[in-house]
Amino acid sequence: MAEAATSLLDARFARGGRDAFVEAYAAHAREVRHWVRRFFSSAFEQEEAVQEVWLTAHRMQSLYDPAKGPLKPWLRALSANRCRELLRAASRRPPVGVPLDDVSDALWLDAPGPDDAVHSAALRVEVARFAAGLPPDEARVLQLCFVEQRSHAEVAKELGIDERRSKYLKQKVLLAASRDERLRALLSESRS
Amino acid sequence: MSLALFRERLEAGEVDAQVRAHLRSCDECRAHYDLLAQTARALGDDGAKAERERLFLNHPSPLVGEGRGEGARAGSHRRVLAIALAAGILLVAGVSLVLPPRATTPEVQLRGSGDATAAPFSLRVYGKDAPGQKVRLIADLPGAKEASVNPRAELQLFVKPAPKPGEVLLVELRAPLKSASLRSGPGDDLAPVGSAFGVGGFGPQARIEVCAALAPQATPTLAAALEAGSTQYCSTLLVTP
Known part of the structure; x- marks a missing residue:
């Protein structure tokens, strides 16, 4: 059933149009983000590269042929190629762990990074510790703004505050977290 | 420019195109x-919301009605409507008219695309x-x-x-295989763009889309240039034996 839905989406994507592109984006955005992170350690560069990948996918939408294979490997190869081009354009070498050439449609990108699981578990512990030390209103803002991705209007309504206060509290929580020594150490470890 | 000038905007999450342009060149x-x-x-914020907004809300034009599906259909509906309207006018007026040929405009136009004949380079x-x-x-x-x-x-x-000092021409060559x-590099009147390349790598019967835009020197890619408001001009190289 899921496979049929996937191949339907692939065929729609090949026919073109905004709706199909938006659906393909919704289906594969998380994977593209994961693939791009293997090439860039900087969050800013990752964000730039993700935009580049999707804009390239949009430009090349008409060239995708579902008869030659599903959309996911096409996007994976496109992501790997675009990231390599961006690194080349900046005269930089790919990070250690990125093969020089792909012989199998960048299949290696689907595997988790060597320390992903360890860092995720350690981060969860540290974030829980950090959240436990926050005043109740800031802990609630952390949950609503960061975890649930609510807008400031929604957060303001939920907490009975105005939007400016919601923005202020979000900024306060983020700055406090960025200055937390243990969180900071773990983040710099995962960057390197 | 120093971090002090941008710190407040970064910390408030106000990262617009101008801030992004600065971030590209400031370590x-x-x-x-x-x-x-x-x-x-x-x-817990995986950045998905900001990414989606940046891709779809800030750049709606490349993602609207361009495909071989809906764009073409919308175009044909518009044509049918125009023909019906013209026929109606003719009937009411009772006059036979020869309609002048309708100017053809491309239905597919990428964000920031300009008229190729008016390109400044x-x-x-x-x-x-x-x-x-x-x-x-x-x-x-x-x-x-072409x-x-x-x-x-x-x-x-x-x-x-x-390109003028402080400017660069960014070119992208795109084909299915590559x-x-x-x-562009430095030059007085004629400046080289990239280095020499073989066409073979793009495939034996490829259609290479060539898009170019002038942008400030620090701009890393064509997409970044378009995002910052540059106009791109596209044409096609057909690889034919």
Whole structure:
């Protein structure tokens, strides 16, 4: 059933149009983000590269042929190629762990990074510790703004505050977290 | 510019195109942005919402009605409507008219695309039809819009006039098998764009889309240039044996 839905989406994507592109984006955005992170350690560069990948996918939408294979490997190869081009354009070498050439449609990108699981578990512990030390209103803002991705209007309504206060509290929580020594150490470890 | 000028905007999450342009060239601000973004990610914000908004809300035009599906259908509906309207007017007036040919406008136009004939530069494609042969001018893009090249050809792009100091011409070559990004180098009147390349790598019967835009020197890619408001001019190189 899921496979049929996937191949339907692939065929729609090949026919073109905004709706199909938006659906393909919704289906594969998380994977593209994961693939791009293997090439860039900087969050800013990752964000730039993700935009580049999707804009390239949009430009090349008409060239995708579902008869030659599903959309996911096409996007994976496109992501790997675009990231390599961006690194080349900046005269930089790919990070250690990125093969020089792909012989199998960048299949290696689907595997988790060597320390992903360890860092995720350690981060969860540290974030829980950090959240436990926050005043109740800031802990609630952390949950609503960061975890649930609510807008400031929604957060303001939920907490009975105005939007400016919601923005202020979000900024306060983020700055406090960025200055937390243990969180900071773990983040710099995962960057390197 | 120092971090102090941008710190407040970064910390307030007000990262617009102007701030992003600065981040591309400022290591100090980028490091601060990275720390905040990675902290936000650790707290649970995976950046998906901002990414989606940036892709779809800030750049709606490339993602509207361009496909072979809905764009074409919308175009045909518009044509049917126009024909019906014209027929109605003719019937009411009772007069036979010969309609002038309708100006054809491309239905597919990428974000920031400009009229090729009005491009402020000429992208000269010089090349040899095969190794060892004489170099000749193959095409003058984007005005020519389309040119054919031999799969054995070796090409070198030049831009005329050379971009002004502080500017660069960014070119992207895109084909199903391969794509490449090129930047103009220094030059007085004619400036080289990237280095020489073989056409064969793009595939034996490829259709290479060549898009170019002038942008500030620090702009890393064509997409970044378009995002910052540059106009791109596109044309096609057909690889034909």
